[in-house]
Amino acid sequence: MERREFFRTTFGALAGSALLPQLARAGWHDAGTLGPIGIQLYTVRREMAKDVDAALATIAQIGYREVEFAGLFGHSAKDVRAMLDRHGLRAPSSHVALPDDMTRWPAALDDANTLGQAYIICPSFDDRYLTPDGIRQIAARFNVAGEAARKAGLQFGFHNHDAIFKAAGGKVLYDLLLAQCDPKLVVFEIDVYWMVTGGADPLAYLAKYPGRFPLIHAKDRARDRKMTDVGSGTLDWPRLLRAFERQGLKHTFVENDEAADPYASARASYAYLSRLTF
Numbered sequence: 001m002e003r004r005e006f007f008r009t010t011f012g013a014l015a016g017s018a019l020l021p022q023l024a025r026a027g028w029h030d031a032g033t034l035g036p037i038g039i040q041l042y043t044v045r046r047e048m049a050k051d052v053d054a055a056l057a058t059i060a061q062i063g064y065r066e067v068e069f070a071g072l073f074g075h076s077a078k079d080v081r082a083m084l085d086r087h088g089l090r091a092p093s094s095h096v097a098l099p100d101d102m103t104r105w106p107a108a109l110d111d112a113n114t115l116g117q118a119y120i121i122c123p124s125f126d127d128r129y130l131t132p133d134g135i136r137q138i139a140a141r142f143n144v145a146g147e148a149a150r151k152a153g154l155q156f157g158f159h160n161h162d163a164i165f166k167a168a169g170g171k172v173l174y175d176l177l178l179a180q181c182d183p184k185l186v187v188f189e190i191d192v193y194w195m196v197t198g199g200a201d202p203l204a205y206l207a208k209y210p211g212r213f214p215l216i217h218a219k220d221r222a223r224d225r226k227m228t229d230v231g232s233g234t235l236d237w238p239r240l241l242r243a244f245e246r247q248g249l250k251h252t253f254v255e256n257d258e259a260a261d262p263y264a265s266a267r268a269s270y271a272y273l274s275r276l277t278f
Contacts, residue, residue: 038092066090077114084116117154149185216249219256230254242278
């Protein structure tokens with residue numbers, strides 16, 4: 001199932017001190033290593049559809065401490081928050097389709113606050129907007145959604161797929177969207193796999209638009225262009241993560257849309273990232 005279809009339906013001195021739990025919760029970590037590693041729960045959507053609580057328990061057992069939701073599978077935000085707390089997980093972000101009727105947006109923002117989020121991310125939009133005029137329309141909607149999110153104490157953002165990196169009217173559509181969106185109201189979550197598959201260079205975007213990418217999806221790209229577990233593909237993760245960290249990376253979410261065994265994939269990616277230094 002494609003995502004768009006889915007959404008339509010001072011270290012030594014601190015060691016052992018009482019400050020360490022607080023610093024860990026705040027995302028503090030050694031230079032050259034990732035902070036708390038997260039996972040986009042779209043990876044385990046089939047397992048979530050069967051039993052949300054059991055899926056979250058397994059994710060926590062693997063070692064993940066942060067999750068990004070892609071739907072609550074019929075549960076209330078209050079009930080899901082209780083599950084998160086029970087398993088020692090945080091949900092800094094969720095993917096929520098931007099409604100055509102913006103009167104429904106406040107309810108999504110309320111759910112985000114109940115879950116303890118800092119970000120609410122639009123995962124995609126209809127391909128009919130992949131024109132310069134369409135991007136301007138989407139950017140205007142994003143700015144409105146971002147202002148409402150700001151007033152609710154949240155940050156709105158957008159997650160890319162590959163199609164937005166095509167050029168139209170002499171301009172790459174993703175660049176046009178970046179230019180049209182107010183940086184104070186709209187941040188961008190780079191999906192590294194989709195960006196590279198679209199023919200774009202994440203490092204070039206970090207250099208051109210510093211500070212606008214606080215979240216990423218970490219998914220690797222095999223030689224046959226398919227998604228694969230982080231660390232088993234062709235992408236240079238130490239170099240990429242070093243650059244992301246320097247420009248203000250706050251959250252890294254592992255994702256593999258196509259994993260035959262989602263939990264095995266989640267374990268493999270976590271094992272790689274948890275021991276990675278850069």
